[in-house]
Amino acid sequence: MPSIILLLFFITFIPPVFGFSENYMGLSTSLVTIGGITIDDNLIAPFIDIENITSQFGIEVSFTELITYSIGMVVYGIFIWNFYRFLARREMIPLGLKKYQTDGKKATSIIAYIFKYVIVFPLVVLVWFVVYSTFLFFMAPDIPKEQVFLIVISLVVTVRISAYYKEDLAKDFAKLIPFALLGIFLTSNIFFTPKDIIERAYDFIPFLGKIIGFVIYAILVEAILRILFLIKRKIMPSVDEKLEEKIEEQINEKIKVHVEKIEEKHEDLEKKIEKETDDIEKKIEKETDDIEKKIEKENSSSKEEEK
Helix, strand or coil: CCCHHHHHHCCCCHHHCCCCCHHHCCCCEEEEEEEEEEHHHHHHHHHHEEEEEEEHCCCCCHHHHHHHHHHHHHHHHHHHHHHHHHHHCCCCCCCCCCCHHHCCCCCHHHHHHHHHHHHHHHHHHHHHHHHHHHHHHHHCCCCCCCHCCCCCHHHHHHHHHHHHHCCCHHHHHHHHHHHHHHHHHCCCCCCCCCHHHHHHHEEEEEEEEHHHHHHHHHHHHHHHHHHHHHHHHCCCCCHHHHHHHHHHHHHHHHHHHHHHHHHHHHHHHHHHHHHHHHHHHHHHHHHHHHHHHHHHHHHHHHHHCCC
């Protein structure tokens, strides 16, 4: 009952809000009974007709289209949020190759390296390229289709180049540019009908064949960056590497000192055990001699008694 009373209270404000005239009571009406109370269905119609509820606020978009846009923005944000940090890492796919190098398993290291940069990296670029170009294709209908692919591949290459300089800069590129485009889309008053979406999809399909060329271009750029990075590492080791080497030397030195101490203690323990063993053996020999002498003495005394 309290909810019904509250509804009746707000019903008095519905006519001026939704533009009903003061003579709306003179119109033909039908009545609806809710909880034993009869209400004019014209008053609750705006709340029942969900599909056209947005029209009450002066928006010429259906409720379904509004929900679709909201879900689309959420999916777009989730994709960018989860993918930009992955794309902005210098070591995009950390496979732990150092353990193979230290174990002397060069063949395993080479196979893992090839798998990383020849198979996995192209797939990652392909997924990013297809998904993001699809979003941009629908978000920016005024941009020519060729430029959509150019923007996406430029973003991918920019992020990868920045990752070899500073990963934080690469993260900013990979995150801010897509979200800036989303902001432009939201303020451009662009809305699609299902028919528009189908037409854009048909226009997008013929360009999918060109994606392989863009992916190959990204692979070549990544290969050049990786080679230059390895050369730089050989000529000028990074501060992190020097620090790691210094820490490793300190750890090895400490381990060496501890091992020497353990060996000294082990030697002292062995000497102590040998000494105690010798003492025990001497004690046993002495006790054995005493017992033998005692037995001999008893035997000799018994012979004298017999005589």
